[in-house]
Amino acid sequence: MSKEKLRVLMVEDNPTDALIAKKRLQRDDAFEYEVVHLVSGEDALLKLENWSYDIMLLDYNLPKKSGLETLKEIKARNIEIPIVMITGQGDEQVVATLIKEGAFDYLQKREGYEDSIPLMIRKTIAEFRAKSEREKLQKEIALRKEELEKINAQLKxxxxxxxxxxxxxxxxxxxxxxxxxxxxxxxxxxxxxxxxxxxxxxxxxxxxxxxxxxxxxxxxxxxxxxxSGKMELNKESLDIVALAGEIVKTFETLAGAKNVGLVKEFPGNALNVNADKDKLTQVFINLMGNAIKFTDKGSVTVRIIDMQGEVEVEIQDTGPGIPQDQADKIFDKFVRVIAEKKEGTGLGLPIARDIIVLHKGRIRIESEAGKGSKFIFILPK
Ligand SMILES: Nc1ncnc2c1ncn2[C@@H]1O[C@H](COP(=O)(O)OP(=O)(O)OP(=O)(O)O)[C@@H](O)[C@H]1O
Ligand SMILES: [Mg+2]
Missing domain, CATH: 1.10.287 (Helix Hairpins)
Structure with a gap:
């Protein structure tokens, strides 16, 4: 397998050190190295303007423009290259500054340090590539997020x-x-x-x-x-058992005319909820109206159950029921499943749901085609 070619920019004013390093890299077989050797920071900056390199080995002790200055300028120009600083012995205190200024890593020039150069290059290249990949991904995610937020705002x-x-x-x-x-x-x-x-x-x-x-x-x-968030609730403490009783009464004629029975399963005592009476009445009317409209024989049962901290109301009928795959949709506007022959627009359930949600309650349906439907809503007390 042919080896990957790596372009190395080496800035080193000491010709012997540069030669030793180059020789050592020639003996390494992880990459095929193409080393460009320069002796000053000024030259390096010029070169970087026109060529791209995979990695830079930058001597800290340079005669004119220091390694630190060169590093700072490269960073200021936003040139994407991992820079390994070659520091002298005893330069420990400058290392922190170099890293802070954006050096990727550093190597100390001491006896036999050249053996560490290939290892350092390998490690730096791997980490730099992983980091670039991560940053690219993060940028992409941020961009997508921005796009989605824009689209979302437009849709809203x-x-x-x-x-x-x-x-x-x-x-x-x-x-x-x-x-x-x-x-x-x-x-x-x-x-x-x-x-x-x-x-x-x-x-x-x-x-x-x-x-x-x-x-x-x-x-x-x-x-x-x-x-549009403009519906306001006039909440009061009201007895839901009494309210349901009154509403059931108003449906007696309608149910009687269709020969549909009306059954009440209420607790013997009052149950107070904090709710808007008119809006809650509308929920009952929409659900009971549906139950009676879609049921041609049998009965409609209204059940009130006292739960801890909540009240559950069930409106159950013996009508045609709703197939499972349609049940999730019927709370959407204008959705009508089996209603072609029955009067209506498909707005009763979405309104009921929105009113219940405004009351911080929940509403759902349990139904099986052919076995009737049960609408359940739960309100906090
Ligand atoms: N008790 C029920 N039994 C069977 N199907 C029902 C029942 N309640 C609702 N549905 C189905 O859900 C659909 C939506 O109900 P919704 O109350 O939103 O609209 P609608 O009754 O058709 O019209 P509107 O309420 O606007 O007069 C109905 O068209 C019907 O297909
Ligand atoms: Mg309806």
Missing amino acids: ELDRMKSDFVANVAHELKTPLTIIKGNLDNIGQGFAGEVQPKQKEILGDVFNVINRLSRLINDLLDLSKIE
């Missing part, structure tokens, strides 16, 4: 713009919709002349559509408020 800005846009559009739609609703209401009540039964029926259909539209607009406004 885009996301903010999108949320603002949605909020503005929803807000702009709200006013005309309220006016349409008011006018239709007036017509329906006969303020603009007598209304025929057929006309009343049509007006009823229009009302339903408008109500859906205004629910969607309110959902969009809520979500953009949460996403």
Whole structure:
């Protein structure tokens, strides 16, 4: 195998020392050495401007520009080369300065020191290369990190713009919709002349559509408020058992019309949580609304469990369930799995999740296709 060629820059004013060192390197077989020998720091600096070397052996005791000055200048010019200083005996106190100024290592000129030169070169080359590799990697990582941070900031800005846009559009739609609703209401009540039964029926259909539209607009406004961090919680100490009881009652007609049973499994005593009543009500409505909407036979059970420091609420149904691979996605906006035939937009669950998270709680689903779903949320007391 051919040996690697190593370019060595040797700065040594003593010709005998230089010759001994060169001879010793010729006998070493770790590398094929190409030694360029110079006698002054000035020459070395000139050479380094135009040529690159793998390693430099620099004598500390030079006649004009000293080894230390030469070293400092090389470092000031940011020339990438490992420098091994050759110091005289008794120069121990300068060694610390040399290392501080960027020398890679040093060798003391004493009887037979030339035998240490090949070893020192081998060790220095290996360490310098490893260090360069490490630095290159670190630079690359820092660069990537910077790029990612930039992209992240751009994405955040885009996301903010999108949320603002949605909020503005929803807000702009709200006013005309309220006016349409008011006018239709007036017509329906006969303020603009007598209304025929057929006309009343049509007006009823229009009302339903408008109500859906205004629910969607309110959902969009809520979500953009949460996403922009503008949703504030009016927390109070409230009894979640009583609140759940009231909400279950409001769903009795809807469930009864579908022949779906409503089961309450509540503890006998009150359970207080520190929560925003309106927002928590919305979570119950979204989860129970889903359970009843997607269940065509069987029952919906609302369960409240007192845990240490937390309250767990489960809303379990005997509906179609959600396949495992879809279950992670349904808390994302506009995701609908089996709902093609059911009314909705896919905003109920993301809103519920965001409200629970704002309360420092957790929400999850346990479901198996064909076996019903169980939505579970946990709130701190
Ligand atoms: N209890 C459930 N049983 C089966 N699938 C459900 C249940 N709850 C939610 N899903 C699935 O998750 C999807 C997302 O629910 P989400 O409440 O976010 O939207 P939606 O009910 O379709 O519309 P919206 O709530 O905006 O009126 C639903 O479309 C449905 O596919
Ligand atoms: Mg829903």
